[in-house]
Amino acid sequence: MNAIVPARGLRAEFTGFARLFAFVRGREWIVLAVALALGWELAGRAGHWLFLPPLSAIVRALVKMFADGTLPAVLAGSALTLAAGVAISVSCGLLIGAAMAQWRIIDEALRPFIDAMMSAPIIALIPVFIALFGVEYGTRLATVVVFSIFPVILNTYEGLRVVDPTLVDMGRSFGARGADLYRHIRLPAALPLIRAGFHLCMLRGVRGLVNGEVLISVVGIGGVLQTYGAAFAMPQLWAVIFTIVAFAFALLGIERLLVRLFMKGGGASMREEAA
Amino acid sequence: MNTALHERAPLAIVARGIAKAYRSSQPGGSLSVLEGVDFTLRAGEFVSIVGPSGCGKTTLLRILAGLVAPGQGSLEVLGKVADGPGPERAMVFQSFALLPWLDALDNVAFGLELRNIPREERSAIAADYLKLVGLSGFEHAYPRQLSGGMQQRIGLARALAVDPAILLMDEPLGAVDALTRSWLQLDLLRIWDETRKSVVFVTHDVGEAVLLSDRVVVMGTRPGRILEERVIDLPRPRSDATRESARFNELSMQIWRSLKEMVIERPSVGAERRSREARAGARAS
Numbered sequence: 001m002n003a004i005v006p007a008r009g010l011r012a013e014f015t016g017f018a019r020l021f022a023f024v025r026g027r028e029w030i031v032l033a034v035a036l037a038l039g040w041e042l043a044g045r046a047g048h049w050l051f052l053p054p055l056s057a058i059v060r061a062l063v064k065m066f067a068d069g070t071l072p073a074v075l076a077g078s079a080l081t082l083a084a085g086v087a088i089s090v091s092c093g094l095l096i097g098a099a100m101a102q103w104r105i106i107d108e109a110l111r112p113f114i115d116a117m118m119s120a121p122i123i124a125l126i127p128v129f130i131a132l133f134g135v136e137y138g139t140r141l142a143t144v145v146v147f148s149i150f151p152v153i154l155n156t157y158e159g160l161r162v163v164d165p166t167l168v169d170m171g172r173s174f175g176a177r178g179a180d181l182y183r184h185i186r187l188p189a190a191l192p193l194i195r196a197g198f199h200l201c202m203l204r205g206v207r208g209l210v211n212g213e214v215l216i217s218v219v220g221i222g223g224v225l226q227t228y229g230a231a232f233a234m235p236q237l238w239a240v241i242f243t244i245v246a247f248a249f250a251l252l253g254i255e256r257l258l259v260r261l262f263m264k265g266g267g268a269s270m271r272e273e274a275a
Numbered sequence: 276m277n278t279a280l281h282e283r284a285p286l287a288i289v290a291r292g293i294a295k296a297y298r299s300s301q302p303g304g305s306l307s308v309l310e311g312v313d314f315t316l317r318a319g320e321f322v323s324i325v326g327p328s329g330c331g332k333t334t335l336l337r338i339l340a341g342l343v344a345p346g347q348g349s350l351e352v353l354g355k356v357a358d359g360p361g362p363e364r365a366m367v368f369q370s371f372a373l374l375p376w377l378d379a380l381d382n383v384a385f386g387l388e389l390r391n392i393p394r395e396e397r398s399a400i401a402a403d404y405l406k407l408v409g410l411s412g413f414e415h416a417y418p419r420q421l422s423g424g425m426q427q428r429i430g431l432a433r434a435l436a437v438d439p440a441i442l443l444m445d446e447p448l449g450a451v452d453a454l455t456r457s458w459l460q461l462d463l464l465r466i467w468d469e470t471r472k473s474v475v476f477v478t479h480d481v482g483e484a485v486l487l488s489d490r491v492v493v494m495g496t497r498p499g500r501i502l503e504e505r506v507i508d509l510p511r512p513r514s515d516a517t518r519e520s521a522r523f524n525e526l527s528m529q530i531w532r533s534l535k536e537m538v539i540e541r542p543s544v545g546a547e548r549r550s551r552e553a554r555a556g557a558r559a560s
C-alpha cells in the first residue's frame with residue numbers, strides 16, 4: 001500500500017515511542033519529574049553540596065527508614081492526628097458556615113474573628129495553644145484545626161449564599177421547608193464550593209500538622225523532620241520531606257475517593273476558590 | 276359557552292383586596308406594587324394576566340402561589356384560607372428553575388420525591404409526564420444538554436406530575452425564542468385539553484393570552500391593579516388556525532388597545548427598574 005515501507009526494527013521502535021507518547025499525554029508532569037530527578041542526581045554527584053545529596057542517596061535513606069520501621073510508625077501517629085483534626089474542621093466548619101449563611105447576626109458576629117484568624121500568623125499563636133492545651137496531643141490537634149477549618153467555613157458560607165433564589169422558590173412552591181430545602185436544594189447547589197473547601201482543608205491540614213509537630217512537640221513526621229534537620233542528616237531530611245508530599249498526595253487520593261462515594265452530583269465541575 | 280360552564284364551576288381561587296408594598300430605596304418611602312386586587316379563578320378555567328412590566332403581575336402570581344405573603348387582603352384556595360404554598364397548586368417558572376444536578380426524569384419527579392413517593396412509583400409517573408410533554412427518550416438528559424424549550428417542557432411536566440388542581444405559570448415562555456414559543460403555545464393547548472387544570476398564566480404577549488385563555492385580566496401600573504377583564508369566547512378546541520380567525524384578532528386588538536394607552540400614557544422609564552426592585556424585595560422577604 002505504501003511506497004516506502006520502513007524496516008521492521010525501525011517500525012518497532014516507532015510503536016515503542018508511540019506508546020510512550022500515548023502514556024505521557026495528559027501526564028506531562030512525568031516528563032518534568034524525570035528531568036528534575038536526573039538533574040538532581042547529576043548535580044548532587046557533581047557538586048558535593050551538603051544540602052543537595054544525590055537523589056540515589058535520598059532514595060536509599062528512604063528505603064532504609066521504611067524498612068526499619070521509623071517512618072511507618074511516625075506516619076501512623078501523624079495520620080491519626082490529621083484525621084482527627086480534619087474531621088473536627090469539616091464538621092464544625094460546615095455547621096459554622098451554614099449558620100453564618102442562614103443567620104445574619106451570626107455572620108456579623110463571627111466575620112471579624114474569621115478575617116482576623118485568616119490573616120493572623122498562626123505560628124505566632126502556638127504559645128497560646130501550649131498554654132491552653134499543653135505541649136502534647138491537644139496543641140497539635142488545635143494547630144491542625146486552626147490551619148484547616150477556615151476554608152470549610154468560608155466555602156460553605158459562600159456556596160450557600162450564591163444558591164439561585166429561584167431554585168429555593170421552586171422548592172418552596174412544592175412544599176419544601178427548612179431541612180428539606182437544605183437536603184434537596186441548598187446543599188446540592190452549594191456542593192461544588194463545599195467540595196473545594198474540603199480539598200483546601202485537607203491540604204492546609206497537612207501544613208498545620210507538620211508545623212505543629214516541628215514547633216511544639218518533637219513527635220510524628222514533623223518530629224523526625226526536626227531531628228534530622230538539626231543533625232544535618234540531609235538524605236534523611238529530604239526523604240522525610242518527600243514522604244510528607246507523598247502523604248499529602250495519598251490524602252488527596254483518599255479525598256477524591258470519598259467525594260466519589262458520598263457526594264455524587266452537585267453542580268458541574270469543581271471550582272477552586274482560594275479562601 | 277365556555278363561560279357559562281365556568282360560571283357554574285366551583286371556585287378554585289378567590290383573592291380579595293390584595294395589596295402589597297415594599298420598602299423603597301428612599302428613606303421612609305414605600306413602593307406600592309399591588310393595590311385592591313380582586314381575583315377569582317374557577318375550576319377548569321384558564322386565565323391569563325397581561326400587563327406592562329412593573330404592573331405587579333408576577334408579584335400577584337407569587338402571592339397566589341403562597342411564596343409571598345400579601346400585605347393586605349385574603350386568599351382562599353379550593354375554599355380554604357391559604358397562608359403558604361400548598362399541594363393543590365404547582366408553579367412553572369420563567370427561568371425554568373430546573374435542578375442542574377438531576378436528569379430530566381428526576382427533575383420531573385422532584386415534587387413527588389418531596390411527597391415521599393417511592394422511587395419506582397415516582398419514576399413511572401415522571402416518565403408518563405415526560406411523554407405528555409413530548410420528551411420521551413430524554414429521561415436521562417441533564418438540563419444543560421437541552422434547549423430552553425425542552426427545559427421548560429420539563430418544568431411543565433414537573434408541575435403536572437404532582438397532579439395539582441391549579442397550575443400557576445409565570446411567563447413560562449418568556450425565555451424561549453419566538454419560533455419555539457409558537458410551538459409551545461400549541462403544545463400547551465393540547466396539554467391543557469388533556470389535563471383540564473385550572474390555570475393562571477402570566478404573560479406580556481397578548482396573542483398568547485388570547486389563544487390560550489378563557490379569560491384575560493389586564494393589569495396597569497402605579498400601583499399595580501386590575502384594569503379590566505375580558506372573556507375570550509373563541510371556541511375550543513383551539514389550534515394554530517385560531518390565530519387566523521377574525522374574532523382572535525378582534526379580541527387581541529381590544530386588549531392591545533387598553534395596554535397601549537397605558538404604555539403611551541405612562542412612558543415609564545423607571546418602571547423596569549422599579550419592577551426589578553420589587554422582585555428583589557419579594558425574594559428577600
